[in-house]
Amino acid sequence: MRIVIDLLIVISIFFAFAGVVGMLRMPDAFCRMQSSTNIATLGVLGVIIGGVLYAAIYLHDGGMAVKLVFMGIFYIITNPIAGHAICRGGYKHGVRPEKKYEVDKYGEDMVEE
């Protein structure tokens, strides 16, 4: 069981690493947002699931495990809303990628309005 917990945490560290590398390398703000969701999903969920198992099996602390589960649930609920709001707010405020997108339906429709 200890191996499973360690594996979960190692996987989530790998995805967090990939997310950070992506954030540094991606060409514009919106692509960086995309890469950050990589950290936000598996990067966090792996640690939380590993933590739940560890708290329940090795620490015998049910309260802590339940709180961790709730952290995960609230994380999943709030994260996409924040990501959506940042992206949309940025675009409406005038943040544009340096190299123009080949397909940009949102910008086109905004000009028409």
Place this chain on the structure above:
Amino acid sequence: MKKASSSAVLSTAIVCYLFWLVITGQIVSIFRGAPSAQVLIAGLVVSFLVALFSARFFIHEKPFYLLTKLPAYLTYCFVIFPIELWKANVDVAMRALSPQLPVNPGIVKIPSNMKSEYGQAMLANSITLTPGTITMDITEEEGQTYYYIHWIDVASSDPVEAGEAIKGTLESWTGRIWE
């Protein structure tokens, strides 16, 4: 804004009360057989007060609808969505780590068949939570709902094809839950 029905208040209160039990640690005490009556009653009063004020923000449609679709909902949450999440995560991680940085970002507009308000929100959030795609806006034109999606690797600018690539299984399952 319309007034909240009594069943909406009830369901909000139940959710609040469960949350209260969890964060005060009482849920563990109940299983061990030694809950504190004072905490339980205080939580009941507070959660009903909170529900009276917040139910109209929390519940917009049928309050207990999700319970009738529980099997499909649980399958979606614990089987279908994690698989999609894993696939998309590996894909974006590989893109970020590969030396050529193979990205072709763009914003596409895809149609959605979801009618219910909760269904639309659930599908949009599922899309945002999957790495590689972020929902930027939802509009309604001539009765048809459209999502604007920022996509890291635009394979097709055609609305229907792009929609199929982005929300394929996600939409069929959210549709199964909400329709």
